[in-house]
Amino acid sequence: xxxxxPTESELEILGILWERGPSTVREIHDILSQTxxxxxxxxxxxxxxxxxxxxxxxxxxxxxxxxxxxxxQQKTQQQLLDKMIDTVFGGSASQLVMQALGHHxxxxxxxxxxxQYLTAIEKQQKDNR
Amino acid sequence: xxxxxPTESELEILGILWERGPSTVREIHDILSQTxxxxxxxxxxxxxxxxxxxxxxxxxxxxxxxxxxxxxQQKTQQQLLDKMIDTVFGGSASQLVMQALGHHxxxxxxxxxxxQYLTAIEKQQKDNR
DNA sequence: ACTGTTGTACGAATGTCTTCGTAAACAAAT
DNA sequence: ATTTGTTTACGAAGACATTCGTACAACAGT
Numbered sequence: 323x324x325x326x327x328p329t330e331s332e333l334e335i336l337g338i339l340w341e342r343g344p345s346t347v348r349e350i351h352d353i354l355s356q357t358x359x360x361x362x363x364x365x366x367x368x369x370x371x372x373x374x375x376x377x378x379x380x381x382x383x384x385x386x387x388x389x390x391x392x393x394x395q396q397k398t399q400q401q402l403l404d405k406m407i408d409t410v411f412g413g414s415a416s417q418l419v420m421q422a423l424g425h426h427x428x429x430x431x432x433x434x435x436x437x438q439y440l441t442a443i444e445k446q447q448k449d450n451r
Numbered sequence: 452x453x454x455x456x457p458t459e460s461e462l463e464i465l466g467i468l469w470e471r472g473p474s475t476v477r478e479i480h481d482i483l484s485q486t487x488x489x490x491x492x493x494x495x496x497x498x499x500x501x502x503x504x505x506x507x508x509x510x511x512x513x514x515x516x517x518x519x520x521x522x523x524q525q526k527t528q529q530q531l532l533d534k535m536i537d538t539v540f541g542g543s544a545s546q547l548v549m550q551a552l553g554h555h556x557x558x559x560x561x562x563x564x565x566x567q568y569l570t571a572i573e574k575q576q577k578d579n580r
Numbered sequence: 581a582c583t584g585t586t587g588t589a590c591g592a593a594t595g596t597c598t599t600c601g602t603a604a605a606c607a608a609a610t
Numbered sequence: 611a612t613t614t615g616t617t618t619a620c621g622a623a624g625a626c627a628t629t630c631g632t633a634c635a636a637c638a639g640t
Contacts, residue, residue: 410466461597489600608615
């Protein structure tokens with residue numbers, strides 16, 4: 323399996339790309355600079371490097387290049403989660419789940435969805451027995 | 452709030468310390484070398500640096516020093532989770548929860564615990580209304 | 581055509597992590 | 611006492627990440 327290892331800054335940018343879809347450096351930078359403080363060329367350079375690493379694809383047909391994420395949010399999430407469960411939560415996924423539910427308050431809807439998910443998983447386990 | 456930022460390697464060591472309790476460099480190294488491949492002095496150096504950063508405390512009363520984790524597993528978990536939810540999961544904790552439950556198969560017991568947890572949270576929300 | 585603005589490319593400085601070689605302290609065994 | 615093995619301390623090299631200055635190209639408005 324191909325190992326994906328985006329750095330901290332790269333993840334921030336990917337996060338924005340996943341949320342917004344195709345974006346220019348300027349757009350990314352404007353969002354980034356709301357929470358951190360870095361020059362425009364810094365963001366540009368980062369995205370150029372991400373392009374080299376093929377974390378993003380870019381359309382250079384117009385003067386202002388347009389970037390899109392080249393790795394899926396799902397796969398990246400799974401990979402990072404797995405590593406985190408392993409090193410930080412001693413291998414217990416449910417430990418992580420409870421910790422996550424504990425502090426980040428979720429809406430009633432979301433909790434309901436999770437509950438349904440749980441039921442589905444339990445049913446599946448029963449069927450496999 | 453004090454920001455904790457252990458690196459990848461530091462997290463591996465912390466993970467072992469959390470699981471085993473107080474340990475010597477030798478003990479840590481033996482465990483580490485099962486999964487990765489690094490010299491003894493590398494592990495030693497890492498732990499010395501972690502000591503400088505006050506990620507671990509050490510008892511130097513005997514020749515062979517004994518290290519213990521100086522930051523709690525709970526707090527560290529929470530901090531890393533929060534950041535991850537933020538950057539990788541677009542702020543949705545339940546998104547993370549479902550992803551985690553989906554791939555890491557948990558035991559029936561664990562699922563049951565999570566369900567209880569859910570119920571408790573929902574009840575709490577109701578009471579706060 | 582000129583000027584100002586916005587963009588990309590590139591290289592270099594700086595910072596941080598990781599790795600390991602070497603030296604010195606110490607203890608146990610011979 | 612000398613050797614052998616285990617340990618800590620330290621420094622430095624190599625890799626990687628982050629930051630930004632500078633140069634140059636493209637374009638818009640005058």
